Amino acid sequence: MAEIYDVIVIGGGPAGYVAAIRASQLGLKTACVEKWINKQDKPALGGTCLNVGCIPSKALLESTELYETACHQFKDLGINVGEVTLDVPRMIERKDQVVMELTGGIAMLFKQNGVDWLQGEGQLLADRQVKVTALDGKETVYDSKNVVIATGSVPIDLSVTPLNGDIVVESAGALDWESVPGSVCVIGAGVIGLELGSVWRRMGSRVVLLEAMDTFLPMVDKAIAREAQRAFTKQGLDIRLSTRVMGSKVNHGKVAVTFKDGEGDHEETFDKLIVAVGRRAFTDNVCSSEADVLQDERGLFHVNEFCETNVPHVYAIGDVVRGPMLAHKGSEEGVMVAERIAGEESSVNYDVMPNVIYTHPEVAWVGKTEEQVKSEGIDYQVGSFPFAASGRAKAKGDTTGMVKIVRDRKSDRILGAHIIGPSASELLAQTVLAMEFDATTEDIAHTIHAHPTLSEAVHEAALSADGRAIHIGNRKRG
Numbered sequence: 415m416a417e418i419y420d421v422i423v424i425g426g427g428p429a430g431y432v433a434a435i436r437a438s439q440l441g442l443k444t445a446c447v448e449k450w451i452n453k454q455d456k457p458a459l460g461g462t463c464l465n466v467g468c469i470p471s472k473a474l475l476e477s478t479e480l481y482e483t484a485c486h487q488f489k490d491l492g493i494n495v496g497e498v499t500l501d502v503p504r505m506i507e508r509k510d511q512v513v514m515e516l517t518g519g520i521a522m523l524f525k526q527n528g529v530d531w532l533q534g535e536g537q538l539l540a541d542r543q544v545k546v547t548a549l550d551g552k553e554t555v556y557d558s559k560n561v562v563i564a565t566g567s568v569p570i571d572l573s574v575t576p577l578n579g580d581i582v583v584e585s586a587g588a589l590d591w592e593s594v595p596g597s598v599c600v601i602g603a604g605v606i607g608l609e610l611g612s613v614w615r616r617m618g619s620r621v622v623l624l625e626a627m628d629t630f631l632p633m634v635d636k637a638i639a640r641e642a643q644r645a646f647t648k649q650g651l652d653i654r655l656s657t658r659v660m661g662s663k664v665n666h667g668k669v670a671v672t673f674k675d676g677e678g679d680h681e682e683t684f685d686k687l688i689v690a691v692g693r694r695a696f697t698d699n700v701c702s703s704e705a706d707v708l709q710d711e712r713g714l715f716h717v718n719e720f721c722e723t724n725v726p727h728v729y730a731i732g733d734v735v736r737g738p739m740l741a742h743k744g745s746e747e748g749v750m751v752a753e754r755i756a757g758e759e760s761s762v763n764y765d766v767m768p769n770v771i772y773t774h775p776e777v778a779w780v781g782k783t784e785e786q787v788k789s790e791g792i793d794y795q796v797g798s799f800p801f802a803a804s805g806r807a808k809a810k811g812d813t814t815g816m817v818k819i820v821r822d823r824k825s826d827r828i829l830g831a832h833i834i835g836p837s838a839s840e841l842l843a844q845t846v847l848a849m850e851f852d853a854t855t856e857d858i859a860h861t862i863h864a865h866p867t868l869s870e871a872v873h874e875a876a877l878s879a880d881g882r883a884i885h886i887g888n889r890k891r892g
């Protein structure tokens with residue numbers, strides 16, 4: 415029998431590594447089991463988020479947005495440059511460097527905090543024992559007082575469009591192409607479809623998104639989703655709703671995709687196909703049957719609000735449990751679980767969970783949409799402000815979008831904030847903070863915002879809820 419730990423975390427993604435670091439900070443003897451092997455064939459921490467998700471996609475979004483600005487906006491801004499050209503291999507290399515530095519940083523944080531990284535595959539046995547199968551196949555069983563399952567998620571496969579590692583890929587494959595495909599088809603106009611579709615469109619690919627649903631971004635406030643669809647379509651993303659993909663066939667280095675829409679059956683040929691139809695919890699073989707941890711029909715572990723499973727001292731966090739599949743959601747659950755194990759009162763405020771789509775314009779929201787509050791029968795009002803009326807957005811030459819705040823008419827509490835526009839991801843943070851502190855739109859209205867900043871648009875949206883915005887004609891709504 416190997417060492418006894420206070421906490422063993424299985425999975426070293428943003429949920430698991432954060433739980434492990436926080437547990438160790440609180441004086442608990444902690445290990446984290448992680449099996450990831452990276453592109454360089456080396457064990458790596460950071461999970462989906464750091465290796466093939468949030469971070470590499472944002473590195474490519476950043477490079478390609480600058481490329482697009484240089485190609486199409488510099489002239490307008492009074493900057494003449496020579497011919498702007500792409501170096502895709504360098505772009506991918508930079509993305510890989512960012513990933514390596516950040517994943518290496520987690521390994522360093524483990525060392526500094528005294529977290530043991532057990533490299534290999536973990537499996538929960540009965541009585542909180544964890545079997546770790548090392549990369550060389552050697553098995554060791556560890557005892558732990560508490561176990562946290564954080565094994566994340568993997569892409570959902572479509573049986574009719576099998577992946578082939580190069581032409582038909584899921585999101586990770588589309589982060590590594592070293593030349594620009596002439597055409598890219600994406601199945602799924604969700605978050606990944608829009609972010610990666612934007613990356614390759616900006617580099618010059620013709621991008622078609624085939625979406626099964628008849629509504630674009632159904633989880634987003636309708637007015638914001640409408641604006642987003644308009645902006646992305648104008649940029650050249652070909653978004654086709656109510657479209658059912660029937661199959662794909664790879665032939666002579668291309669892929670023929672067959673699909674059905676309101677007008678009948680079609681076949682179109684593309685250079686690449688990205689399957690981005692959602693992700694599923696990864697729980698294969700994570701628990702032995704003796705561990706007796708309950709899962710639902712989709713594989714998610716049953717947990718309560720504190721991420722406790724049905725087995726005492728066994729917790730599950732991140733993409734393997736209910737709620738949105740977001741890195742920060744998993745990390746907050748990791749902190750909560752570590753603190754509760756250490757005897758602290760800790761919780762996650764699931765009602766105030768920020769969401770961002772990192773396209774340009776960015777789409778960001780927190781809390782309830784106008785449609786949700788309406789259907790719940792809440793007496794509400796809306797305040798909004800377009801970036802076209804923002805001095806800073808004008809100066810930047812980036813005026814698409816708006817800020818929209820939904821408030822409770824009686825209490826003035828903020829029920830939701832919805833932003834499409836420049837730096838929406840950063841602007842959202844002040845509304846998240848306001849909601850966390852139970853602030854009212856009056857509190858935002860009273861807060862002095864520096865001029866000229868994009869954040870003034872949030873200020874003006876709050877003022878507009880009361881018909882007091884200065885830089886637009888006011889019209890009380892709701």
Ligand code: FAD
Pocket residue numbers: 424425426427428429430447448449450459460461462463464466467468469471534535536537564565566567585586606696699700731732733734739740741742743744772
């Ligand atoms: P993961 O990050 O999936 O980590 C789980 C880890 O567990 C993995 O490293 C895996 O190797 C390990 N593991 C699994 N089984 C075992 C086992 N038996 N033993 C040992 N180790 C095991 N979210 C955002 O919030 N913002 C974004 O911008 C964003 N962008 C994304 C872009 C893309 C392309 C993708 C695919 C996802 C993106 N996400 C984003 C989602 C985000 O990556 C996930 O929500 C997040 O990574 C979930 O964290 P997690 O720790 O639960 O799981």
Ligand code: NAD
Pocket residue numbers: 572601602603604605606607609624625626627657658659690691692693738739740769770771772
């Ligand atoms: P998603 O749920 O956002 O989008 C999948 C889309 O595919 C949906 O619109 C769905 O209707 C559609 N779809 C499903 N089956 C289909 C089919 N057979 N044919 C056509 N369309 C189909 O999922 P995703 O984009 O794959 O992302 C997975 C997860 O990763 C999401 O839950 C998201 O939270 C997370 N993620 C987050 C970010 C971010 O926070 N910026 C970025 C990327 C991914």
